[in-house]
Amino acid sequence: MKRSLYFAVSILAFGCGEPEVTTEVPPLEVNVVEIQSQDVSLEKDFVAQIYGKVDIPIRARAEGYLEGIHFEEGRMVRKGDLLYTVDSDPFQEGVNVAQSQLASAKVNLTQAENDLARYEPLAAMNAISQKDYDAAVARRDAALAMVDAAEAQLSFEGIQLSYTQIKAPITGLIGKTEAKVGEFVGRDPNPVILNTVSLIDSVRVEFALSENDYLQLFREYQLEERRADKQKPLKLILSDGVEFDQVGYVDFINRQIDATSGTILIQSTFANPNGLIRPGQFARVRAPMKEVKAGKLVPQRAVSEFQGRFFVFKVGEENEIVQQSITILGPYRDYFLISEGLQEGDQVVLEALQKVAAGQKIQPVVVPFESKFSE
Known part of the structure; x- marks a missing residue:
């Protein structure tokens, strides 16, 4: 009995010794970016079709059997070169x-x-x-x-x-022949257009604007800015997503809106010194739609969306996370241009959005945002 009492007293004495030490967890380090303002040109992409600077169809004007083909398909031909002979x-x-x-x-x-x-x-x-x-x-x-x-x-x-001797009307790139030796040509349904020769030192790029886009562009540019020396350049985005290294300018606007599609045809010209662009390609024309002075930009990956509303995690007082609603004017490269919700100098969470929540205290680490688009 005495031994048991002694053991109990010993345990009680040990338990009433020095107080337990607790370790405070430091705030989570989170990468943030500072909001900056700059002049921004809002852009919009339009699906475009590419044509040669000049596309001349080679027609069989004489009816008869094709006797000879005197060129290499897909090669350059010079004006006056013999292309086809008919019986x-x-x-x-x-x-x-x-x-x-x-x-x-x-x-x-x-x-x-x-x-x-x-x-x-x-x-x-x-x-x-x-x-x-x-x-x-x-x-x-x-x-x-x-x-x-x-x-x-x-x-x-x-x-x-x-x-019966069909010669090249211009110097340019000739395509694949539509008729072979021995075929009767010059009368439908037999081949009448035998080939096409294209001049591709520059290319015509045609795209369509909706009526709303056309009105916005017209009001933005104004009539006096439609001169070539004042036009804003267009960019050409190829099918692989790479931006073409030449810029283009609008040189033709159709006289009317197409009543069926509600669009207006726009034609632009791009220099093509290396012959990379070929007629028939599809691409996207990127056109500046609106100039915004001192626009505030937020990296797109810092923005979250829920039920059509957009927000960011902003660093508030004492480094406490605040869920801040924002109003987006439109995309700009890999940013969003915003009109409300943030001020220049505000810090927003760039990464680890799933690891933070409103009211949480963090240790912000300011990092530069590296855009994938070159300036």
Whole structure:
């Protein structure tokens, strides 16, 4: 009994010794960025179709069987190069007939002129009637007209024969042939357009604006800023997401809104010195829509959305997290441009959004935001 009492007293004495030491957990270190303001050009992307600076269809103007192809597909051709030949025999026959008709007409003209030459001195001596002389003059004039008609026919047949040799109308890039040797060309449904030659040292880029976008752009730019030296440049985003290294400018706006689609056609031109861009490609035109002075930018990955409302975690007094609602004007690169909710110099949480909550105290670590878009 005494041993048990002694043991209990010993435990009680040990338990009433020095007080237990508690360790305070330090605040969580969180990367934050400071809100800055700068002049911002809001941009918008539009789906675009690319064409050559000049796209010339190569047509078969002479009907017949294709005899030869004299170029390499997908290569450059020079103006005047022979591209195709069509069977020329029927057209050569037309030339031969016209030549014989011209020769016959010239013989008739010679005879009529000789007759007139004999009648002229006789008419001067009143040895023949005026009626016979006038008839000789008329025969000469008719024979002369027949020669002119025969020459015109020969010229026409020669032009038809020339259509059997199809030559490049411009210097440019030629595409894949639509007809092979031996095919009948020049009449539907057989090939009439055999190929296309494109000039691609610069390219035409066409895209459509909605009526609202058009009105916004028109009001933003104003009429005097539509001159080339004052236009804002357009960017071209290729299908792989890479921005083309040349800028373009609007050079044509269609006269009317398409009643079916509610859009207006815009054409712009981009230099293409390396020939990277080819007709038929699809791309996106990035156009500046609005200039905002001293706009406040927030990295997109720092913004959360819930039921259509946007907010950020802002560092408040004594480094306490505050859930701050914001109003977004629109995206800008990998930022959001905001109009309300934050001021320049405010700090917002950039990373570890799932690890923080409103009311939590943190240790903010200010870091620069590295945009993936080059300035």
